[in-house]
Amino acid sequence: MTGRVPSAVRGPRAVRVRAGLRTVRVPGALRRAPGLRGRLTLIYTGLFFAAGATLLWVTYLLTARALDREFYLSLPSAPLPEPTPGQADRKFLAVSLPKALVTRIEQGKAQVLQDLFQNSALVMVGIGALAIILGYVVVARVLRPLHRVTEAAERLSESTLHERIALSGPQDDVKRLADTFDAMLDRLQRAFDAQRRFALNASHELRTPLAINRTLLEVALEEPDASEDLTRLGKALLATNARHERLIEGLLMLTRSEHELVARKPVDIEDVTLGVVELLEPTARRRHITVTERLGPGVADGDPVLIERCVFNLVENALKYNVKDGVVEVEVDTEDGNIVIRVANTGPLIPAYEVADLFEPFHRLRERVGSAQGSGLGLSIVRAIVTAHGGEVEAAPRAEGGLTITVRLPSAARVPAPAR
Numbered sequence: 001m002t003g004r005v006p007s008a009v010r011g012p013r014a015v016r017v018r019a020g021l022r023t024v025r026v027p028g029a030l031r032r033a034p035g036l037r038g039r040l041t042l043i044y045t046g047l048f049f050a051a052g053a054t055l056l057w058v059t060y061l062l063t064a065r066a067l068d069r070e071f072y073l074s075l076p077s078a079p080l081p082e083p084t085p086g087q088a089d090r091k092f093l094a095v096s097l098p099k100a101l102v103t104r105i106e107q108g109k110a111q112v113l114q115d116l117f118q119n120s121a122l123v124m125v126g127i128g129a130l131a132i133i134l135g136y137v138v139v140a141r142v143l144r145p146l147h148r149v150t151e152a153a154e155r156l157s158e159s160t161l162h163e164r165i166a167l168s169g170p171q172d173d174v175k176r177l178a179d180t181f182d183a184m185l186d187r188l189q190r191a192f193d194a195q196r197r198f199a200l201n202a203s204h205e206l207r208t209p210l211a212i213n214r215t216l217l218e219v220a221l222e223e224p225d226a227s228e229d230l231t232r233l234g235k236a237l238l239a240t241n242a243r244h245e246r247l248i249e250g251l252l253m254l255t256r257s258e259h260e261l262v263a264r265k266p267v268d269i270e271d272v273t274l275g276v277v278e279l280l281e282p283t284a285r286r287r288h289i290t291v292t293e294r295l296g297p298g299v300a301d302g303d304p305v306l307i308e309r310c311v312f313n314l315v316e317n318a319l320k321y322n323v324k325d326g327v328v329e330v331e332v333d334t335e336d337g338n339i340v341i342r343v344a345n346t347g348p349l350i351p352a353y354e355v356a357d358l359f360e361p362f363h364r365l366r367e368r369v370g371s372a373q374g375s376g377l378g379l380s381i382v383r384a385i386v387t388a389h390g391g392e393v394e395a396a397p398r399a400e401g402g403l404t405i406t407v408r409l410p411s412a413a414r415v416p417a418p419a420r
Contacts, residue, residue, distance in 0.1 A: 052124040264301040293330040298339035310385040313378040318345035338408040347402035
């Protein structure tokens with residue numbers, strides 16, 4: 001029941017989910033703010049010019065005062081001042097000069113002070129420019145340990161928790177910060193190891209009893225003398241047991257999907273999607289749902305099993321939460337270097353404000369409350385898988401009812417090599 005039709009029209013209001021976090025808009029002024037290196041250089045430069053200007057002004061005043069105290073000029077008609085006791089033991093010039101010569105001497109003193117100010121200002125500006133360059137270089141050297149801490153934080157992931165900064169040097173603030181960061185990595189590594197052990201133990205302890213129960217119930221139902229009530233009860237218990245098995249399998253898949261990928265392989269998204277559609281074709285036929293696909297070439301780097309499970313959950317949800325004689329549209333395309341997987345289905349109207357919550361574990365809409373339809377982990381697993389592959393997923397309600405889910409995965413050419 002497959003055909004070729006145009007892709008689904010995306011709804012006007014899409015809810016984007018990336019890494020399970022809400023997007024926070026940073027004001028433009030904060031984005032344009034200089035970094036720590038620039039701010040420290042500006043502070044250093046401001047203090048240098050403030051100190052230089054103060055020194056220049058004090059030198060100017062002291063020089064002017066010294067000139068005034070060393071030379072005493074007087075006109076012929078005015079009496080000469082007597083030297084004070086403090087001036088007697090110093091060089092003292094007290095002469096009676098013509099007015100024109102006195103004026104020239106005063107102008108010379110003013111010119112000396114002006115030259116002193118200008119030359120000192122030029123020297124200060126030149127040394128200040130050199131100090132800015134040297135300060136910028138020195139600040140970079142001082143901040144180098146902080147850069148090591150930042151690089152370690154950027155590389156931090158589940159596969160690199162064993163790395164440590166191990167900063168050497170004096171016990172200053174930066175050294176204490178690096179040691180604190182290393183101690184935090186130790187605690188994170190222990191927590192992740194405990195989580196892995198818990199997942200393995202839960203897989204064994206929970207799945208084994210359910211498998212035993214299923215076997216016992218199947219054997220009991222095979223008994224030829226089993227009564228009708230016993231048969232009905234056994235089938236009900238088998239259905240409940242199967243639901244619990246699906247729930248545990250979904251939880252384990254969700255836990256595995258949230259881990260970072262260590263090994264990546266080229267995955268042909270077209271082949272994976274085609275295989276999923278063919279696998280679910282009997283389900284679509286049984287529910288009288290028409291599945292149409294438009295598949296284009298696309299290769300992504302990742303885990304083939306996880307990517308197949310992601311596509312399977314998308315198509316299975318589109319079939320499960322549909323209406324009779326409904327339609328499911330599956331599309332694979334390439335946009336801006338990303339592999340786009342888009343699945344749209346008909347169904348009941350979904351409020352736009354409830355779309356984002358569909359990606360939360362165990363969340364179902366009012367129309368999806370029936371426990372027989374699932375445990376509410378399908379889209380949570382999709383989001384975890386997409387996030388682990390460095391992609392993004394968005395959902396938008398359709399105006400005529402149903403949902404359009406779009407997954408974008410980086411293509412094989414855009415995926416960066418894993419850090420070692």
